[in-house]
Amino acid sequence: MTITPARPTTSTEVDSPPIVFPDTVAFRGFFAPVRIEADVYDLEVEGSIPKDLNGSFYRVAADAQYPPSHENDIYINGDGMVTMVRFEKGHADLRTRFVRTQRFEQERAARRSLFGAYRNVFTDDPRVAGIDDGNANTALVWHAGKLLALKEAARPYELDPVTLETRGIYDFNGQLKSRTFTAHPKVDPVTGQLIAFAYNSSGRPDEDVLLFDIAPTGEITREQRFRAPYSSMMHDWLVTREHVIFTFSPMISDWERMKDEPQYFMWDPPKGTYVAVIPREEGVAGIRWFSSPTVMETHSLNAYSEGDIVTADHFIANSGWFSQFPKTTVGPMREAPPFPKRWKLDLRQGSSSWDSATASYTETALFDCPGDMPRVDPRILMSKNRHSWVGALDLGLGPMPDFGPMGPPFNCLVHFDDHTGARTRFYPGPDSAPEEPVFVPKGPDAAEGEGYLISVVSRRLLNRNDIVILDATDLAAGPIATLKVPFRLRYAFHGTWIPAAELENV
Ligand code: V55
Ligand code: FE
Secondary structure (H helix, E strand, C coil): CEECCCCCCCCCCCCCCCCCCCCCCCCCHHHCCCCCCEEECCCEEEECCCCCCCEEEEEEEEECCCCCCCCCCCHHHCEEEEEEEEEECCEEEEEEEECCCHHHHHHHHHCCCCCCCCCCHHHCCHHHCCCCCCCCCCEEEEECCEEEEECCCCCCEEECCCCCCEEEECCCCCCCCCCCCCCCCEECCCCCCEEEEEECCCCCCCCEEEEEEECCCCCEEEEEEEECCCCECCCCCEECCCEEEEEECCEECCHHHHCCCCCCCEECHHHCEEEEEEECCCCHHHCEEEEECCCEEEEEEEEEEECCEEEEEEEEECCCCCCCCCCECCCCCCCCCCEEEEEEEEHHHCECCHHHCCCCCEEEECCCCCEEEEECCCCCCCCCCCEEEEEECCHHHCCCCCCECCECCCCEEEEEECCCCCEEEECCCCCEEECCCEEEECCCCCCCCCEEEEEEEEEHHHCEEEEEEEECCCHHHCCCEEEEECCCCCCEEEEEEEEHHHHCCC
16 A cells, blocks of 8 residues: 655645544544545455456545544535545456545645535635535546546536546536536436536525536536525435436525524424426426425435336435434434335326425335435436345344444345345445445346446454445345455445446546
């Protein structure tokens, strides 16, 4: 492992504080910042890496270059740290790099944190007034030959997919006027488009939502705007071949409140939940609204349209996201875990405005186990799928790994077969927690689900991570290969895969 030496600073700062991280759940133990930019050529491997696994796996974590400027900083406010594993001929080479955001560079020059609470400009150091606060820590998307590191609070950063060098803020060649861009755009596997949205696009709380169609060439071919019931966290969504579906949940942001309350989002259950379905072709003029009990979508599996019926599979929680945003308008509440649900929405029953919505959806359980971080085969996204993979928490499996800064960990990965209803799982052992599984098709012509599942597993007692490669439709068989990471990786959110053929000529 080589550690990149810090560049000599050009700062004339003399009062930068000592480097001491707070003793809170976001910064201690297995979840302490890692801050290592590493290159490990040829990871040690148990088992053998399939020879047809040829390409790069990426995942992005929130790390922390500097201790936060305030004690109660939340995990999701950290600096984007990307892990890349290049697979080739049965070998795996690992690289980790911080995303060189404007925020990262400013803070490095000052040798301290300058940005304050998550998305709250009133808590920032005056020295960074007007500087982009994007930390590129949530997800990675590969589209139009560009690898983008995403944070829903800001615009994307472009990375070199081979070296992980940061190329800078990416505004789609000047076409993206929004100050923000979702961390969960969806690549349409049929048209090659990137379907995306932005909320709080003015850079502060507002009720407008922007919708983008982005061509396979990276050109924004359509931008639309509609009004949300309120300004709230819009993290994930669903896209079918014909519709997009938003679940609005009352994780409310409010500009006036931010002036004396650092927490950007506050769970305000009386404001309720609404679901919007928008036809992709007709656009926002055809919006249909539905009512809902007060719930929150954490992440989506997949959705599909059949005539007037839209089927939406996603993880739904009966509470807000209190592990990050504990204050609510109704006093202390306990966070409820997300469960995988199937909603069926009948478009004939929807209303043209949210405040006149009366009809709801029907809900069934996909299976009865809390979880999140779902994946389907990317080649089947937006159409009816058979296979899905999720991180899950099965209390029957044995002792639980400790809670981390994101709440309860997963203790297994689950494969769900929608044709048979069968569930199989990979259990990594008692001190271990797997992260979001990333599916890699065996090849362009492989059947749906035929391929590998890659997941980073924390080995809590060993203070390091493994990366497991599983047969995607035979999780119970255990890893085909286990890559030994000789140090600890900070817990990540989302990842992606780029086939080797697409990494040529970048
Ligand atoms: C989420 C994650 C974020 C964020 C907002 O998983 C929502 C949900 C990692 O950053 O800024
Ligand atoms: Fe997410």
